[in-house]
Amino acid sequence: MAENGVGRPEKLVVIGGSTGSIDVLLSVLPMVQVPLTGAAIVIVVHRKNTADSALSAVLALRTSLPVHEVDDKDLVQPGHIYLAPADYHLLFEHDGTFSLDDSEKINYSRPSIDVTFESAADVYGPAVVGIILSGANADGTEGFRAIKQAGGILVAQRPDTAQVGYMPNQAILHTPVDHILSIEQIGAFINGGKG
Amino acid sequence: MIAEYEVDLLLADLQELYGYDFTHYSRASLKRRINRLVSLDKFPSFAELRYRVRSDGEYIKRFVQELTVNVTEMFRDPLFYRTLRTSVIPSLLAKPFVRIWHAGCSTGEEVFSMAILLKEANLLHKTLLYATDLNPDVLESARKGIFMMSPMKQYSENYLLSGGTRDFSTYYTAQYGHVKFNEELAERMVFSTHNLVSDRSFNEFDLIMCRNVLIYFDKPLQNRVLNLFDESLGPLSYLALGSKETLKFSNIEPKYKQIGTEKIWRKMG
Numbered sequence: 233m234a235e236n237g238v239g240r241p242e243k244l245v246v247i248g249g250s251t252g253s254i255d256v257l258l259s260v261l262p263m264v265q266v267p268l269t270g271a272a273i274v275i276v277v278h279r280k281n282t283a284d285s286a287l288s289a290v291l292a293l294r295t296s297l298p299v300h301e302v303d304d305k306d307l308v309q310p311g312h313i314y315l316a317p318a319d320y321h322l323l324f325e326h327d328g329t330f331s332l333d334d335s336e337k338i339n340y341s342r343p344s345i346d347v348t349f350e351s352a353a354d355v356y357g358p359a360v361v362g363i364i365l366s367g368a369n370a371d372g373t374e375g376f377r378a379i380k381q382a383g384g385i386l387v388a389q390r391p392d393t394a395q396v397g398y399m400p401n402q403a404i405l406h407t408p409v410d411h412i413l414s415i416e417q418i419g420a421f422i423n424g425g426k427g
Numbered sequence: 428m429i430a431e432y433e434v435d436l437l438l439a440d441l442q443e444l445y446g447y448d449f450t451h452y453s454r455a456s457l458k459r460r461i462n463r464l465v466s467l468d469k470f471p472s473f474a475e476l477r478y479r480v481r482s483d484g485e486y487i488k489r490f491v492q493e494l495t496v497n498v499t500e501m502f503r504d505p506l507f508y509r510t511l512r513t514s515v516i517p518s519l520l521a522k523p524f525v526r527i528w529h530a531g532c533s534t535g536e537e538v539f540s541m542a543i544l545l546k547e548a549n550l551l552h553k554t555l556l557y558a559t560d561l562n563p564d565v566l567e568s569a570r571k572g573i574f575m576m577s578p579m580k581q582y583s584e585n586y587l588l589s590g591g592t593r594d595f596s597t598y599y600t601a602q603y604g605h606v607k608f609n610e611e612l613a614e615r616m617v618f619s620t621h622n623l624v625s626d627r628s629f630n631e632f633d634l635i636m637c638r639n640v641l642i643y644f645d646k647p648l649q650n651r652v653l654n655l656f657d658e659s660l661g662p663l664s665y666l667a668l669g670s671k672e673t674l675k676f677s678n679i680e681p682k683y684k685q686i687g688t689e690k691i692w693r694k695m696g
């Protein structure tokens with residue numbers, strides 16, 4: 233079993249969200265057990281591209297797990313929480329590092345959730361858990377399909393518990409998801425392994 | 428999705444037939460670019476794409492252009508440009524002559540931003556701006572100094588945030604949805620193709636800007652390119668990278684001192 237901060241994560245939890253998702257993260261992060269053994273959490277949220285690096289600081293206040301805004305070629309380490317930086321797409325390399333890409337926006341978004349989900353599916357396959365939270369955009373739907381095809385697990389926030397239900401609804405409509413969960417249940421699910 | 432070994436085949440073709448070496452580019456991004464091209468150009472299969480790449484020398488231009496990412500902006504990361512104004516440019520003022528290299532300049536927005544900073548510091552007339560890129564098409568467009576009108580509002584905001592105090596629109600003339608930047612800004616620019624993978628150092632510079640290019644390279648290639656920059660930098664000169672790029676994995680790091688929290692380093696050793 234991989235120790236924290238050492239080796240490759242056995243499970244990669246990738247969380248995507250847009251409008252209304254930050255509040256969900258602020259509720260979920262305190263529920264995540266410390267240490268987070270064997271898993272890495274990667275967060276991709278749409279935000280304004282002005283240097284609001286404040287977000288990683290705000291998230292870090294809600295957990296004692298280490299929270300990083302990703303720099304190019306950082307290592308993906310179990311036990312850590314990573315945040316996609318504003319204005320870059322976040323991808324995974326086979327050598328266990330992240331890479332960043334400032335190519336065209338996808339679904340009017342950079343970072344795009346689809347891009348990170350698809351890359352996670354490509355590199356981590358069945359070890360990926362994709363979670364879609366509140367949002368007013370269909371970003372993430374295509375990526376969900378890729379995670380499913382690669383044998384990963386899909387979780388959508390229960391649309392009636394989301395500030396904007398459109399994003400989880402779109403995901404649910406287009407791909408059979410494994411779990412549709414309330415905010416509390418998402419916290420418990422991350423702790424409970426593959427559910 | 429195209430498979431890993433298919434990416435390898437294409438990269439080998441590009442190297443063998445056209446001398447372009449993309450083997451040390453970040454794989455994840457490269458793979459996405461190839462997939463994007465398959466769907467944009469409606470290739471029914473990987474085999475058809477490969478055939479086209481191998482047999483159509485004209486198509487290669489497009490292929491290479493689309494494989495690389497050319498997204499750019501004026502005064503991208505305004506606080507970075509503010510640091511250039513406050514901490515880098517003043518130390519260049521006393522020099523009789525200043526050389527700046529924009530490596531991977533894309534369509535030129537970064538070079539024109541720099542020319543505006545230099546103009547405002549009364550430094551432009553004694554500076555040469557070398558703007559290089561792998562891709563001849565983006566250089567052709569940079570050379571013209573003509574940009575789309577639509578992002579000018581954003582650029583003007585960026586300019587003000589960077590510490591600019593003039594009316595940004597005095598730097599260009601608007602025409603038919605485009606703007607043309609004033610000739611005097613372009614007078615000190617030299618455009619040329621240069622491939623960071625295979626070409627060598629060609630001068631000594633006071634400042635090298637290479638922003639959002641290294642993210643497309645793997646760590647060994649990043650290190651090689653940083654060594655190329657190191658060879659091309661004189662004592663007490665500066666190296667500026669993109670906001671998520673770093674010297675920290677490279678062997679040249681000990682010689683450099685970072686300026687505050689921006690991605691600007693000064694060569695000390």
Ligand SMILES: C[S@@+](CC[C@H](N)C(=O)[O-])C[C@H]1O[C@@H](n2cnc3c(N)ncnc32)[C@H](O)[C@@H]1O
Nearest residue numbers: 495496499531533560561562622623624638639
């Ligand atoms: C994302 S753009 C960055 C533009 C600008 N520096 C900025 O930050 O806004 C990357 C540029 O690097 C160029 N590039 C990619 N590989 C290169 C290489 N091997 N040598 C020189 N330029 C390269 C691409 O053609 C593209 O124009």
